[in-house]
Amino acid sequence: MGGILQRIQSPADVRRLSLSQLNELADEVRAALIRTVVVTGGHLGPNLGFVEATIALHHVFGFPTDKIVFDVSHQCYTHKMLTGRKRAFLDESHYGEFTGFTNPNESEYDLFRAGHTSQSVSLACGLAKARDLQGARHNVIAVLGDGSLSGGEAFEGLDNAAELGGNLIVVFNDNDMSIAPNSGGVYANLAELRASNGACEQNFFRALGLDYRYVENGNSVEALVAAFEQVRDIDHPIVVHIHTTKGKGYEWAERNPEAAHMIPPMFDPKASASAAKEVPLTYQQITRDYLSKKMAKDKSVVVVNAGAPSGVGLTPEFRASCGAQFVDTGITEQHAAAFSAGLARGGAKPVFMVMATFAQRAFDQFVQELGLNRSPATVLIFGAGFYDIDATHAGTFDVVLTGNVPGITCLAPATRQEYLSMLDWSIDQSERPVVIRVPEKVLSGSDHAFNPKRPGGWHVVERGKGIAFLSLGSTVELAHRASSLLHERDGISASIIEALNYSSFDEPLLDSLLGDHDMVVTLEAGILCGGFGEKVARYFGKTPMRVLCYGGKKEFLDRVPTEEFFKIYHFTPEDIAADIEALLAQM
């Protein structure tokens, strides 16, 4: 175990090191990163590439007086090690103690919680302008990756930065890779800049009015320290373009940059290929299998992804197999949604596959280009629901995002059969945009529960009386279990209904409940505010029907184990049954 990292208590200690000590520190940090991340899982490649840059930044600048903002912040592990959090990388008993992103709750050196892309320059512009209004003089640094550059917000920030003026240093970390290979015309310019040592005529950053400097060896402490010393205390915005290697120093990661972008816990690169075959059936796989066959039969089907293929199951092999029927638009949810609308209007059959958390970027396009224009695109939302995940990546807002927009048909299949028949119907129809909320769990059910002739219809799984469960997606499992308890304990035969469509109500079915039910219980894996259950409560508001809604509170869940928050939300069969019994006793 190297001795320098052990002695670093704060960035002040990094500032005092010699260049050769900084290099030793880089070796120690890299070794700790590899040792730890293969156990804990996390963003391996991005962090390995940014070790030297982080050390050079902490050597040259004076944080926290100077301010640094990381984009996405998945490359901040070295920064955490140098700012009082190294135990999480050196001491197994502290592994996982800190989040994988910057977090002001952890440290004064972290200014923002981040996790989505392309916002660092905007945030840094705000810090810089605030400094200038107050007459202060520190440096403001934004770290921006080449992948994040494809997101329009990064352009907006860079464009505004040039005009705001004042000190602002954008460290542009170019490892020639997004999560997957980069997509976009600007990447040819970056390649040209790298090839010409930053000296080629055409320069995207200069075209925005920004000063510019290039560092070819972005993994050389010496080169980085020299460059950062030259721009420290600069009086105007500048981009320092550094060429780094994703996965630097770990051979497998350098050779497999997409796989090494983020690795699971207890990772074994040798085992990873064979292990993939053993995982249980997922909707990612079900979707790939379906789309492969569909695309072969219909050349107008085109899969669209906005620079985040892994979460939605778009493996490199699958993408390659699609040929011209796959488009990665870069990290551009706004564009990808509008592009899908254009594809649909042009007679193609787009399937836009997106994670719930990132779909948030496209709200306006859901309203305008999809809903208002009734563009018959299919949007598959993955990762929607309740997960034990960092708050920055919560997928609980998708029903708010889609279910309240006129003109969009929003479907929530509960079973694999429902999912596949919805997907097939949606791709081939040409009337309307359809959002399918891909369920959390793969359940089995009837082949005929979804009726394409009546896409607003819900599915009655059990017709009972007194109490009716209305479930969204795979929460139908929870309905069954709560219902069983009520049956066993109280002799109640509840109705169980899958609300297959959450953009409109199966009103005849709901109205029929008024005859022989006096309580409706809604279940959804998502935030209750603005969600599905509230609409049911409003529907029955003027009737004597009692409505109990189960789902998430309006809060950010931050790496909370599901069992823990399910208990708090009463999102368990026992709690639900007990709540119902208590309410029945009152009524």
Add this chain to the structure above:
Amino acid sequence: MGGILQRIQSPADVRRLSLSQLNELADEVRAALIRTVVVTGGHLGPNLGFVEATIALHHVFGFPTDKIVFDVSHQCYTHKMLTGRKRAFLDESHYGEFTGFTNPNESEYDLFRAGHTSQSVSLACGLAKARDLQGARHNVIAVLGDGSLSGGEAFEGLDNAAELGGNLIVVFNDNDMSIAPNSGGVYANLAELRASNGACEQNFFRALGLDYRYVENGNSVEALVAAFEQVRDIDHPIVVHIHTTKGKGYEWAERNPEAAHMIPPMFDPKASASAAKEVPLTYQQITRDYLSKKMAKDKSVVVVNAGAPSGVGLTPEFRASCGAQFVDTGITEQHAAAFSAGLARGGAKPVFMVMATFAQRAFDQFVQELGLNRSPATVLIFGAGFYDIDATHAGTFDVVLTGNVPGITCLAPATRQEYLSMLDWSIDQSERPVVIRVPEKVLSGSDHAFNPKRPGGWHVVERGKGIAFLSLGSTVELAHRASSLLHERDGISASIIEALNYSSFDEPLLDSLLGDHDMVVTLEAGILCGGFGEKVARYFGKTPMRVLCYGGKKEFLDRVPTEEFFKIYHFTPEDIAADIEALLAQM
């Protein structure tokens, strides 16, 4: 009245005209535009600048086989005249018959409804890709204005276009003006391109890998026809940068490009200055007056706007008076929201002023940079609520957008006094982001209704029993009127409560209603789905309380007179009172 325009029945007629006839047509179109728009109101300047380009496009290309997508589409009036809709510009009895934006319901030459900015290239990319998948060969044209270029979605589209390849012609209409003067570093590059006849070294479009051509006289039919003929049927994406004059041919409009961007009906430029003094007091004016005093006292207050100052009352005079305390970020709602978060974190006091319809672009930033980070920025949402307006500009989704996001305090003042005390409290606090929903109507009320020590508290205007009205914003007026009717006709003394905070409930107050009320009536000027009333319905779902929610259906209202949809929504005192009476009779 000129004779050529009269003879144009469809674009085929434009294709047959000689250059001199095209010039005559331009004169006739321009005269018709001026004559009509000063009566009907509308986007005068943008349309006057784009007369020749539209005529040249229709002369060179073969629409509707070739496809054209207008950005924002506020410059499409000439296109409408040439595609079978000229009567709306020539015959007073048909004035206003068509919308001010492209609309597929009107014409097969209009491919999309548009109204927000920066989406044309994305939509055109979709059309082009769909064409290529189907092996068709027509031209796809996107019209993009220089103002719209500041929006990140335009960058995303241009960046993707270069990579998609295939025929795509971006007509970049550069009149050196957004709604207001342009903001952003890229505009210096555009100025350089204009000054060098498109030949300068640095070129933003070429940096994105796009082919490029420049036309200095973008109001010359000859120059435009020549340029478009050269790029027709091109096999790769190209930007045709045309330099036009906003307001061309109408001296007042050329000299006053911001005022002439959009003019009101029955416009008289001579009277406009003095008339401004006679308009009733607005929240735009109240806000300006307040901010002027506040900024003078506190230099850390900074007003942020995303390229759309007019709707929120940021007049040129006011902006100039702010000095460094005003930032126009360009048409960049995503960046503007994140920038505000950065300002707040840096110790400044940002006030981001935005129209409800445009705020939709910033949903993810509301969640991440504002809500999750609890950045103490103030966001003032103007234009929220029910207006007789084009569907593209609906301001009915803002409560969905803000009220369902954890961490944001959302305030809905009903009166001027409440608004001012909320605004003052919000700017000076440093705990949380605050959204203030600026009311539609200026009402007067108590100076002490909003209690800064309890920002979650609601205001009981009348304490009655049986029925309680819960109103959001200036709908309290409707509550008073409905309540009066109930009092007169049925002797009911209802409670009237202003729900001053729609991000959280005044639970003690709501619970107290259970004792002596059996009906709650919610009122909100906005879509009910995902809105305020639904949350109230859920809150009372398990109780015997009946809940009636009044607000908007989930639909796009498209230039519908308010009285008309108020009647459909039962958003009138008479309808509400009658509904309540009917329900009481049933209970």
